[in-house]
Amino acid sequence: MSGKFETFIAGMTTLLEPKPNEADLLPVCGALLEQLVAVDDWLPDSHAVSNPETYCQYLLYRDPEARFSVVSFVWGVGQESPIHDHRVWGAIGMLRGAETGTVYSRDDNTGKLIEGDSVTLEPGMVDFVSPRLGDIHRVRNADDKQASISIHVYGADIGAVERRVYDPETGEPSPFVSGYTLPPQ
Numbered sequence: 339m340s341g342k343f344e345t346f347i348a349g350m351t352t353l354l355e356p357k358p359n360e361a362d363l364l365p366v367c368g369a370l371l372e373q374l375v376a377v378d379d380w381l382p383d384s385h386a387v388s389n390p391e392t393y394c395q396y397l398l399y400r401d402p403e404a405r406f407s408v409v410s411f412v413w414g415v416g417q418e419s420p421i422h423d424h425r426v427w428g429a430i431g432m433l434r435g436a437e438t439g440t441v442y443s444r445d446d447n448t449g450k451l452i453e454g455d456s457v458t459l460e461p462g463m464v465d466f467v468s469p470r471l472g473d474i475h476r477v478r479n480a481d482d483k484q485a486s487i488s489i490h491v492y493g494a495d496i497g498a499v500e501r502r503v504y505d506p507e508t509g510e511p512s513p514f515v516s517g518y519t520l521p522p523q
Contacts, residue, residue, distance in 0.1 A: 342373075342377075342380040343380050343399075346374045350367065350408075350491065360468060364427060364429065367491060368466065371429050371431040371489065375431035375432060375489055384522060385398060385410045387412065387521065387522050388485040390414060393411060393413045393414065393417045393418075395411055397409055397518040398489070401495075405494075406494070407491070407492050407494065407495045407496050409489070409490045409496060410487055411487065411488045412485055412487050413437060413478070413486045413488075414485050416479065417478065418476060418478030418479070419476055419477045421442055421476045422474070422514075423469075423473045423475075423501055423504075424467050424473050424499070427467070428467045428490055428492045428496070429491045430490050431463070431488060432459035433488060434461060434484075434486055434487040435479065435480070435484055436458055436459060436460050437459055437488055438456050438457065438458045438477070439456065439465065439475050440453060440475060440476050441453075441454040441455055441457075442454060442476070442504070444504075450508065450509040454472075458480050474504060496516065497515070502514070
């Protein structure tokens with residue numbers, strides 16, 4: 339990995355040493371991530387490959403204590419995620435292209451999903467997710483000409499966290515564990 343990425347990992351490790359609360363750590367994590375995605379010259383080509391069938395989630399780093407993980411998401415043209423949650427805090431930094439995230443909430447009485455605001459991230463921009471801030475969303479590639487790549491930082495080994503996908507009609511959750519996409523050889 340590049341010196342920029344190593345600097346980012348060192349910054350995140352230092353940030354998490356005193357076990358800060360989420361409200362204190364997210365702004366610092368966001369600033370570190372903004373620095374990382376400010377210039378697109380560090381991501382290995384192997385972790386930037388799109389798949390015509392589905393988006394890819396490549397593991398870039400997993401903290402030895404599973405306090406955080408860093409992932410590159412590669413979205414092909416027209417690709418989107420299911421509606422899902424994370425169960426942990428997360429920060430998303432846009433590296434290439436653009437992606438749109440649409441937030442959902444669940445109606446307390448019916449359990450059905452209520453579509454909220456959408457935010458489109460462009461290179462250098464950062465956004466956050468967490469159970470505290472709003473954790474249910476759908477992400478799609480907002481660039482209709484090329485793959486888009488975002489860098490995600492999560493407060494756990496996100497590939498091993500049991501999360502939920504939501505039926506768009508009923509809001510019914512189903513558990514899933516995402517795992518990671520293996521980079522091409």
